[in-house]
Amino acid sequence: MNKDYSIWKLLSQGFKQHQGWTPAWRNPEIKSSYDVVIIGAGGHGLATAYYLAKEHGVKNIAVLEKGYLGGGNTARNTTIVRSNYLWDEAALLYEHSLKLWEGLSEDINFNVMFSQRGVFNLGHTLQDMRDIERRVNANNLNGIDALALSAQEVKDHIPMINIGKNTRFPIMGASFQPRAGVARHDAVAWGFARAASNYGVDIIENCEVQGMDIENAAIKGLQTSLGYIKTSKVGCVTAGHSSVMAKAAGIRMPIESHPLQAFVSESLKPVLDTVVMSNAVHGYISQSDKGELVIGAGIDHYTSYAQRGSPHIIEHTAAAIIELFPMFSRVRLNRQWGGIVDTTPDACPIISKTKVKGLYFNCGWGTGGFKATPGSGNVFAHTIAHDEPHPLNAAFSLDRFHTGHLIDEHGAAGVAH
Amino acid sequence: MFVIKCPHCNEPREEEEFHYEGEAFIARPSNPEAEADEAWGDYLFMKKNPKGWHWEMWGHAAGCRKFFVVKRNTANHAIDGAWTLQGARAAYETEQVAA
Ligand SMILES: Cc1cc2nc3c(=O)[nH]c(=O)nc-3n(C[C@H](O)[C@H](O)[C@H](O)COP(=O)(O)OP(=O)(O)OC[C@H]3O[C@@H](n4cnc5c(N)ncnc54)[C@H](O)[C@@H]3O)c2cc1C
Ligand SMILES: [Zn+2]
Numbered sequence: 116m117n118k119d120y121s122i123w124k125l126l127s128q129g130f131k132q133h134q135g136w137t138p139a140w141r142n143p144e145i146k147s148s149y150d151v152v153i154i155g156a157g158g159h160g161l162a163t164a165y166y167l168a169k170e171h172g173v174k175n176i177a178v179l180e181k182g183y184l185g186g187g188n189t190a191r192n193t194t195i196v197r198s199n200y201l202w203d204e205a206a207l208l209y210e211h212s213l214k215l216w217e218g219l220s221e222d223i224n225f226n227v228m229f230s231q232r233g234v235f236n237l238g239h240t241l242q243d244m245r246d247i248e249r250r251v252n253a254n255n256l257n258g259i260d261a262l263a264l265s266a267q268e269v270k271d272h273i274p275m276i277n278i279g280k281n282t283r284f285p286i287m288g289a290s291f292q293p294r295a296g297v298a299r300h301d302a303v304a305w306g307f308a309r310a311a312s313n314y315g316v317d318i319i320e321n322c323e324v325q326g327m328d329i330e331n332a333a334i335k336g337l338q339t340s341l342g343y344i345k346t347s348k349v350g351c352v353t354a355g356h357s358s359v360m361a362k363a364a365g366i367r368m369p370i371e372s373h374p375l376q377a378f379v380s381e382s383l384k385p386v387l388d389t390v391v392m393s394n395a396v397h398g399y400i401s402q403s404d405k406g407e408l409v410i411g412a413g414i415d416h417y418t419s420y421a422q423r424g425s426p427h428i429i430e431h432t433a434a435a436i437i438e439l440f441p442m443f444s445r446v447r448l449n450r451q452w453g454g455i456v457d458t459t460p461d462a463c464p465i466i467s468k469t470k471v472k473g474l475y476f477n478c479g480w481g482t483g484g485f486k487a488t489p490g491s492g493n494v495f496a497h498t499i500a501h502d503e504p505h506p507l508n509a510a511f512s513l514d515r516f517h518t519g520h521l522i523d524e525h526g527a528a529g530v531a532h
Numbered sequence: 533m534f535v536i537k538c539p540h541c542n543e544p545r546e547e548e549e550f551h552y553e554g555e556a557f558i559a560r561p562s563n564p565e566a567e568a569d570e571a572w573g574d575y576l577f578m579k580k581n582p583k584g585w586h587w588e589m590w591g592h593a594a595g596c597r598k599f600f601v602v603k604r605n606t607a608n609h610a611i612d613g614a615w616t617l618q619g620a621r622a623a624y625e626t627e628q629v630a631a
Binding site for chain 1: 533534547548551552554569570572573574576577578579580581582583586588604606607608609
C-alpha cells in the first residue's frame with residue numbers, strides 16, 4: 116500500500132495552501148462481475164475488504180453501499196472500545212480486535228485517534244459487584260487487563276463523580292480496563308476505505324442490493340440499483356438491515372432491529388478524561404476531543420428501522436447521567452440521533468457461513484460492534500477467503516441457535532457498548 | 533414516540549405506557565418431542581424482523597396490564613390497528629389468506 120500521508124507531506128502541502136491533496140479513495144465505475152462483493156460500506160464491511168486484499172491477496176473486490184460510506188451505525192456510535200467480556204469466546208474475539216486497534220493508525224496510515232483513556236463499568240448493587248469480581252478474574256485469566264475498584268478508588272480517578280449515599284442507586288465500585296478507550300468513528304471508515312482503495316478495492320456508493328440470485332443453493336450474483344453483478348462470493352455486513360438481506364436469501368436470522376439513541380452536549384473545556392458506563396442506571400458518558408459530552412443509553416425496546424427513538428429514553432438517560440455527575444445538570448444538549456442496531460438473543464455477533472454456498476453473514480453486533488471493527492473485518496475476511504471460519508469466530512456461527520451453544524454476554528454487553 | 537390505542541381500554545395513550553412484547557403468532561410446536569433441533573431453534577430464536585408491516589404484541593404495562601396485538605410499520609412507526617388476542621388472529625389470518 117502507498118503510505119503517502121506523513122509529516123513531510125503535511126508540511127509541503129502547508130506551503131501550497133493545501134491545494135495539492137487528492138481524494139483519499141478512488142470513485143470507480145462499477146464492473147459487471149467481481150470475485151468477492153461486500154454489501155455495506157460501514158466500518159466492518161470496509162475492514163473486511165481491506166483484510167481480504169491485504170492478507171488473502173484477493174484482487175477483484177467491490178464494496179456496495181446503499182447510502183454514503185460510513186453513514187450507518189459507524190457514524191452514529193459513541194465509539195467505546197474495550198475487550199472486557201466474560202466468556203472466553205467473546206473475550207478473545209474482542210481482545211484480538213483491541214490488539215489491532217493498538218497498531219491501526221500505522222497499519223492503514225490514517226490517524227483514527229485511538230485514545231486508550233480507560234473505561235469504568237460501574238457497580239451499584241451487591242450482585243453488580245460480584246459480577247464485576249467474576250468478570251475481572253475471567254478477563255485476567257484470558258490475559259486481558261482488568262481491575263476491580265472500590266467506590267473511593269473510582270472517585271480518586273474521577274473527582275467529580277458522586278459516590279454519595281444520597282442517590283437512588285449509590286455507586287459501590289467498578290471494573291476498570293486501562294487499555295480500553297475511544298476512537299474517531301469517521302476516521303475509521305475513511306481510513307479503511309482509503310487503505311482498501313489503495314489495494315484496488317472498488318467502493319461503490321449509492322448502490323443498493325435489492326435481490327440475491329441463488330441457484331442450487333449457491334450464490335450467483337446480486338440484483339442492485341445499478342444493475343446485475345455476477346459474483347460467487349458475497350459477504351453481507353449490513354448491521355440493522357441484516358434480516359432484510361437474509362430474507363432475500365431465504366435464510367432466517369435470530370435478529371431484531373432496534374433504535375439506539377445517543378446525544379452530545381455543547382463543547383466544554385476538558386472535564387472527563389475517561390469513559391464511564393453503568394448498566395444499572397442505563398447511561399454512559401465520555402468527552403470527545405471537540406469537548407462535547409458524548410452520552411448514550413440502552414435500546415428503545417420496540418423493533419424499528421426508522422433511525423429515531425422515543426424521547427423518554429433520552430430523559431431516562433439524562434437523569435442517570437445527572438445522578439452520576441450532578442455538575443452536568445446545567446449542560447445544554449446540542450444534537451441527538453438514532454441508529455438501527457441488530458440485536459441477537461445472546462448479545463453476541465454472527466460471523467458465519469450460511470446454507471447458501473458463497474454467502475457469508477457478519478451481523479448481530481447490536482449495540483457494541485464499533486470496538487470490534489478491525490477484528491471483525493479480519494476474521495470475516497479469513498472466513499470468506501478460506502470458506503472456513505477463523506478459529507476466533509468459529510463459535511459465532513449461525514447454527515449455534517440450533518445446537519444450543521449460545522454465548523451469553525448480556526452481563527458484559529447489555530446496556531454497555 | 534407514537535400513540536397506541538389499547539383495545540381493552542379503548543383510549544389513545546403514549547407508547548411509554550406500554551411494553552413491547554415482540555413478534556406475534558409464534559406458534560409453539562404442537563408435538564415438541566418430535567421436533568428436530570432446527571425447528572426448535574427456529575421456534576425459540578428466529579425472528580421475521582421485517583422492514584415494513586409487523587404483527588406484534590404489546591402489554592399495557594402502566595394501564596390495564598393486558599396483552600394485545602398491534603399491526604405497526606417498522607419503517608415509519610405508522611399503526612394500522614390494535615386488536616385483542618382473539619380478534620387479532622382472525623384479522624391476521626384473513627390477511628394471510630388474501631396475500
Ligand atoms: C447510538 C449508537 C451508539 C453505539 N455505541 C457504540 C459504542 O460505544 N461502542 C461500540 O463498540 N459500538 C457501539 N455501537 C454499535 C456499532 O455502531 C455497530 O455495532 C457497528 O457500527 C456496526 O458496524 P457496521 O460497520 O457493520 O455498521 P454500519 O455502519 O451500519 O454499516 C452497514 C452498512 O450497510 C448498508 N446497507 C444496508 N442495507 C444495504 C443494502 N441493501 N445494500 C447496500 N448497502 C446496505 C448501510 O447503509 C450501512 O452503511 C453503537 C451504535 C449506535 C447506533
Ligand atoms: Zn389497556
